[in-house]
Amino acid sequence: MSPEDLPDEELVALCQNGEGRYFEVLVRRYMEKAFRIALDFTHNTEEAKDLSQDAFLRAFSRIKQFDGRSSFYTWFYRLVVNLCLDHTRRKGRVVWERLEREADNPSDSVELADNTSMPDEEAIAGEAKRRADLTLKAMPNKHRTAFLLRNHQGLSISDIAKVMKTTEGTVRVYLHRAVAALRQSLVEFV
Template sequence: MCQRGERQAFEVLVRRYMKRAYQIAFDFTRDGEEAKDLSQEAFLRAYSQIRHFDQRSTFYTWFYRIVVNLCIDHLRRRARIPWERLDGKNQQSAGEEAMGDTSSTPDQEAIAGEVKRRLGTALGTLPGKQRTAFLLRNHHGLSITEIAKVMQTTEGTVRVHLHRAVAALRQSLAELV
């Protein structure tokens, strides 16, 4: 229905995938406004290119490839490393807000803040493909097969990226454990 240009059918897809698109964009940019702009741009591109969707994969993986590509292109244009602003001035993601516990002590909050800071720094040092695979798997819950489709690579390559990302993060965060 969407491929025939039916606007209402596409609106259903927007409602279904908007939060996910925003979260992926936020994971790359760590900026709420940029994430909103990128997720909206992804839907515009998907709408204009929907006729080229060949249904060999799910809409989900096809659309996420659009989001990831937009984010990578955006970061290249800005020539910056994601997660550079971890000083509390960024907008919190939905996951971070949900983790917040109003009954925690100042010491617990300080420790949690330090863990978030170090994790963000460690994620920021990962090579792009490792970071992308790690976030899609661990933050967004995609399967190895879905990640391979999104990243346009083999499942074996995804496993290698994930293994290397986890090893690098373990090494970076070893003193916290």
């Protein structure tokens, strides 16, 4: 049996017993998913690459602390999300300052052109995307995290609850609030 065919639990056990080369299989298995989560949070390819690499370095250095109470997948996703949240908090001041500037100076914001004969669909789509991005960035981290894990990563509510270390009911509340905030910010585009 090739290492690629081994389940996560066996690969982790081998790594915990000093066989670090098996961690490469876990990296190949989860690199794309880690990158996509980081990209959802950062919207920046380079930052997403850095964060996903940092997540693997942190997972490798902490692999002996993994106790198997959850799956490796859940443990690793939690690590990636925590790194992304920390990164977002560090950059939070910049985001809030930009949001405040846009609120204080609406003329600096992108505005839709007044084209009464035929609306420019690209401009409308661009404005809707910009508004959705701003709404996602402005919502509480827990709401944004649940929304991104569900809608961008396709995780089940049960998996999101494990990653976020909360109940499924709480995840449903976070998702409801995130969707409500997005719906409210995009009401004129529907």
